Amino acid sequence: MNKVFTDGLSFALPLLIIAVGALYSEKSGVTNLAAEGFQGVGAFFGALAATLLGPVIGNGNQAIIYIAILCAALGGALFSLIHGLLCIRFRANQVISGVVINILAVALTAFFTSAANSAISGNASNKFVLDVSTRFTIPLLSSIPWIGGIFTDMYPFEIMIAVLVVFLWYLLNRTRFGMRLRACGENPQAVDAAGANVNRIRWIAVMISGALCGIGGICFAYSMIGNFSPSIYQGFGYLAIAAMIFGNWKIGPTTLACLIFGLAKSGGLQLCIAAKLPSNYMDLFLMLPYILTLLLLVFFSKKNHPPKAAGEPFDKSKR
C-alpha cells in the first residue's frame, strides 16, 4: 500500500508540472499539443548537461540533478520557441504545429543523442545513462497510517514541483501577469485594447510552458526511466494534456487528475506484483493509464470549457 503512494506520487508530480505547463500555454490562447515534445527535448538538454558535467564535478554528486533540471527548463523553453514561431508569428494551425513539434522532438533528440555520445565516448549509443536521484523519507509523517507512503522514499524534485505548482497557481490567479495571460486566452482583443501586448504575453506563456514541460521530462528521466533514451516518449505529454482537460483548465482539479493517474498506474503495477503474474503481464498493466484516460475523457470531455480564444492567432485588425 505504501508503495502505491510512493510510486504514484513520483509519477503524478512530473506529470502535473507538464500539465500545468500545457495549461499556461492554453490559458494564453495557444493550443498546446506539443507538451510531449517539450518534455522530451527538455529532458534531452538536462541529460546532456548531466553527462557533460558528470566527469567534471564527480559522478554521483546530487548537485548535478539540480543543474540538469535547470538545463531541462532552459532547453524546453528554447525548443518551445519553435511552437511560438509557428503559432504566434506564422499563424500556422496550432494543432498541426503541436504534432510537428512532437515529431521533430523525437527526431532531433535521437539524432543528437547519438551524435553527442559518439563525440563524447566514441560510442553512438542512443541513451544518456543517468544516476537515479536519491530519495528521502520524512520522519513522523511517513508513519501516519494509510497515507504514510506519501512521505516515504520521496524524490527531492517532488517537493520542488509541489512548491512550484503552488507558486504557479498564485502567479496565474493573483498577479497582474496572470490575469492578463488568462484574458489573452479568452478575449485577446480586450487585452490589446487595455494596452497590453497580446503576442508578447503569449510568447512568454509558451516559453513558460516549454520550461515546465522540460522540468517534467527530466524528472521522469531521473526517476522512472533512469536514463535518457527514446523511451522518454511514452505519451506522458498527452496524458498530461488529458489531465488538464479533466481539470477543466484549472490547476486544482488538474492536480487531482494527475494524482488519479499516478495512483492508478502504481496501483496496477503493485496488483500485478502481488498477484505474482509473469513479467509479460506487466504490459497489460502498463496500459492502464491510457485506458483510464480514454474512459475519463468519455465522461468529462463533453462539458468542458477550453479557453475561448485558444487555437486562434491574434489578429489586431480583426474586430
Place this chain on the structure above:
Amino acid sequence: MGDYIVEMRHITKRFPGIIANDDVSIGIRKGEVYALLGENGAGKSTLMSILFGTYEPDAGEILVRGQEVHFHSSTDAAACGIGMVHQHFKLVEPFTIAENIVLGVEPEEKRLGVLPWMNMKKANRQISELSKEYGLEVNPTDRIGDVPVSVRQRVEILKMLYRGAEIMIFDEPTAVLTPQEIDFLLQIIDNLRRNGKTILLITHKIAEIKRIADRCAILRQGKLIDIRDVADASTQELADLMVGRQVRFTQEKTAPNFGEPVLEVQHLTVKNEHKFDVVKDVSFTIRSGEIFAIAGVSGNGQGEIADAIAGLAKIADGNVILNGKEINDLNVRERCLSGISYIPEDRQETGTIPDMTLQENLSLREYFREPFSRKGILKQDPFRDYAEKLIGKYDIRCAQGPDTILRSMSGGNQQKAIVGREIEEKSRLIIFVQPTRGLDIGAIENVHRQILEERERGAAILLISLELDEIMNLADTIGVLYRGEILKIDSADRMTTQEVGRYMMGVKEA
C-alpha cells in the same frame, strides 16, 4: 485654431487593397460632442482607431492639447487621456466587472514586501464609488458573462472613467440598445459633457446626431466630405451627404394580402447546454404573404428560435408546424426540402464556407440532387451554369466569376450570395436573421426590396433583427421577445417604436 483639444491633420491610412482614410483632417474642441457620420466602411472607425493608438497612420499628424503625439499603442493614447468604447465590446466573459475594468491598469501591491498581489477588494470599492458618481450603477463582482448588453456598455464607459479619460470615443454605441436604453445612454453622454469631457461619437444614425452632437464630420469612402454644425443641418441634408445621393428612407410596401398559415410555432421551448430555457413557451403563426418580425435585445433567444425552426437546435418542448405538417422530427435537410430557407446571422461562420469557391457556396442547397449530381457523383456544368445565373440575377460582384474564393469577396457581396441562394429555392418560409448587419445603405435597400418581393410572391417571412427601424419599416406583425418569452404580438401598425422598446426591456402590459 488653437482651441482644439484634438487635431488630426491629413491622416492617410492604407490597408492592403483599400485606402481606409484619405487625407482626412478634423479638429475637436474641448467639451463638445463631435460626431463622425458615415456608412459602414466609410473609414470612421479606422480614423478613431488611429486616434486611440490601435493603428499608426501612413501619413498625417495628430495633435492633442496642441502637442504633436505619436501613438504606438492604446497605452500611449490612454496616457494622453483618450479612451474608447468599441462597437464590439472588448470584455472578457469569465472575468468579473471589476476585473475587466482594471485589466491593463491593475492595482498591484506588494505583499510581504516582495510578492506582487492584486488588490481586488480595493478595486471593487473604487469602482462602486465611481459608478455611483456618474450614475452608471453596476455590481463590480458580477461576471460579465451573466450581465446584459446595456450593463456591459456601462462597464466599457467605466473602464474609460477609471483610467481618467478626458477624451472619449464611442463607436456605434446605440446599435445594440433599446430605445429607452438609448435615451439613457444619451443622457449619460450629456452628463459626461457637462463634467468637461470631450466626446467623439461614431454613428450612422442621424437622429442621434441631431439629439446630442454639436458638430459633425461626414466621411464617405475614406474621404472627409464636409464638417457641419448640427444645429444648422437638416436630417435629409446629412443623409444625402453621407450616402452621396438622394436617400429613400422607407420602402414602399403594398397592402397586405395574407393567405393560409405557413408556419405555426406552438409552445416552443429550447434549452441551452446548461439546461436553461433560452426560449420559453413561444407560440406564433406566420401566414403566406406576411412578414412576422421578432424584436428584442441581442441574446434574448432570437437565434435559438430560428435555429429550432431550421432544425439546428433541439426542440425541448412544443411543436413546429410547416404547411400543416409537424416537422419536429425532420432533420435540417428534410426541413429545407419541405420549404424552409434560412439566411443566418453569421455570414462567415454559418452561412458560407469561406474557403470554398462562390460556385460551391451558391450550390450548397442543391449539390446533392439532380442535375447537380447523380448517384453520388458530382457534375461540373450545372454548378457553373447555376452560379452564373445567380451572379447575374442578384448582382453579385466577384473578381473571378464562379471560381472566386468566397472569403476574398466583400461582406455585402457575400450577403448577396447567401440571400440569392436562399431566395432561389422559392421556399414557402424564409427566415431572415439580421439580414442587413454590416451592410451599407445601398445594400440595405437592396435586401429590404428583396424581402418585400418575397412577401409579394406569397412567402411567409420570419424577420429577426436588432434594428428596430428595420422592423418598423418592414413588418406586418411584430412579436417582442424578452428573455426567451414573447411578451407581445400585435399588428405593426398598432404599435409605436416606444411601445416595442418598452416590451423589449421586459415591461409587460402597461
Place this chain on the structure above:
Amino acid sequence: MFLSRRLTGKYASLWVSLLAILMTLAAASILLLAMGKNPLIAFRSFLQGCGMIPKENYGGGSGMLTDLLDFLNYLAPLILASLAFIAAFKAGLFNIGIAGQMLLAGFTATVLVGYNKGLSAVVAKPLVLLIGLLVGGMTGALIGWLKYRFNIHEVVSTIMLNYIISYLTGFFINNNYVDMMTRNSKVCSPDSRLTLTNIMIGDLKCKIPLGLIIAILIALLVSFLFRKTVLGFEIKAVGQNRRCSEYTGIRVNRTILLSMGLSGAIAGLAGVAYYLGYTNTIIPKTLPGMGYDSISVALLGSGAPIGSIFAAIVVSVFQQGANYMSSTVGVAKEIASLITGILLLFASCGNYMKYKAARKMQLAEDLRRTEGKEAKAL
C-alpha cells in the same frame, strides 16, 4: 517577385512543396557541413541506397533494380499511410494514430492469415487486404465516434489508442507468437505476403511489391472521391466549416464517422502492406515510425492524394537510403528522421508563405495604383 507570383498562382501548393524541399536540403547541408561531411556525397548516397543512382559495387544477387524494388516496397505503405492521414485531414481531423491502426491491422492479419499455412495465395492475399480494411476501419470509426459523441479530441484519443494497441499486441506476441531467435513475432507464410519474394529477374533476386499497385489504386480512388463525389464534397465542407455544414443539412456526425472510418481503413491497408509486405514480422511494443512520416508526406503534398505519391518518394529516399548513406558517409542514420522532421516543419509553414506572397503582391498592386493616380494628376 518571381516567387510571390508563383506562390499566389494556380500551382501555389506545388511551389510551396518545392520551396519546402529546397529549404530542407539547405538545412540538411548546413548540418552535414557542420559535421564535416560533404552534403553532395551524402545526398548521392541517399539516392544510391534507393536504387536511383548506381552504386560503385554490388553483392551477389543484388543490383540497382533490387535496391529500387526494396525502395518501392517501402514506398507502398508510406503512400497508403499518407492517404489515410489525408482522408481524415479533409474533414478537419488529425489522425495521429495511423501507427496504431497499422499495427493492429497488421497484427490481426498476421495472426489470422499469416500463421494459417493452409490458405492458398489466391485466398490469403485478398483476405489480408480485407482484414486490413476492416480492422483499420473499425478503429478509425471508434475514434470518430469518440470525437462527436463525447467531444474527445482525436489527437489525444488516437495517441492513447496507439499505446494501448502497442502494449496489447506486444503482450500477445510475447506470450504466443514470439520467435525466440529474433525476439520479434514469427514470420508470415509466403502465400499471405503482399510482397512476392525471390523472383529472379536476370540474375537478380528481386521482391515485387504488390502493395504499390494497391497504393496507386487507392490514391486514384481518394482523388476521385474528393474531386467528383457528393460524399467527398461533404467531407471537405465539414472540414472547412462544421457549423455551415450542419446548416446546409449535411449530417456532420455521420460524415465524421465515415471519414475517420475511411482513414482508418486505408491505414489498415498501410499496416498489412507494411507488416505482411515490407517487414514480414512485428517488433513487439514498437509503433511503426511510418505513422508519423505519413504526416510529413501528407503536409508536403498539401493534402493532395496524387501529390502525396511524389511527396512519399521524397521522404522515402531519406528513410530508405539512410542505411547506405550511413555506411558510406558515416553519419548516424537517425538523420533521416531529422530531415523528415525539418521537411515537416517547413511544409507546415506553407500557408504563411502563401499569405506573405499574397500580401507582397497586394502591396505592389497598391503601389502601382497610387503611382498611376499620381501620374494622371500630373
